[in-house]
Amino acid sequence: MKMITAIVNRKDAGEVCDALAEEKFAFTKMATTGGFLKAGNVTLLMGVDDDKVDTALAIIRKHCAQRMEPMPAVVNAGVPAFSYYKTEVLVGGATVFVTPVEQFIKM
Numbered sequence: 001m002k003m004i005t006a007i008v009n010r011k012d013a014g015e016v017c018d019a020l021a022e023e024k025f026a027f028t029k030m031a032t033t034g035g036f037l038k039a040g041n042v043t044l045l046m047g048v049d050d051d052k053v054d055t056a057l058a059i060i061r062k063h064c065a066q067r068m069e070p071m072p073a074v075v076n077a078g079v080p081a082f083s084y085y086k087t088e089v090l091v092g093g094a095t096v097f098v099t100p101v102e103q104f105i106k107m
């Protein structure tokens with residue numbers, strides 16, 4: 001078994017969750033906040049049998065889009081006025097960690 005931890009854009013979360021539920025994947029959805037943009041995102045925790053990991057990743061990939069997000073003023077603070085600086089940053093599709101599960105216990 002593997003634990004898939006998937007951080008997804010909140011705009012994609014509904015679609016991803018619907019598609020995962022449709023394929024009978026079990027998951028826990030958490031409201032989280034990105035450390036850089038300090039914007040809300042969604043983190044999914046999924047315990048997945050080894051032979052289903054690729055299917056789960058394909059669903060996440062299919063429903064998570066890359067998009068430009070505005071940088072909050074505080075991130076740009078300190079940049080000299082009138083100089084060029086980035087106001088948007090590329091986010092996503094999804095940031096995914098796949099880790100081995102040593103034990104899976106329900107009690």
Ligand code: 2BA
Nearest residue numbers: 007033034035036037038039041089090091092093094095
């Ligand atoms: P945030 O930390 O809010 O980051 C949003 C986007 O800002 C990132 O998109 C990346 O394009 C950019 N970014 C992040 N840190 C940066 C930095 N120090 N300098 C310049 N640009 C930076 P993604 O890479 O797609 O990440 C989306 C969200 O996934 C992140 O939101 C964070 O919540 C999570 N994440 C990404 N990498 C992670 C990691 N190594 N560990 C834990 N969470 C991670």
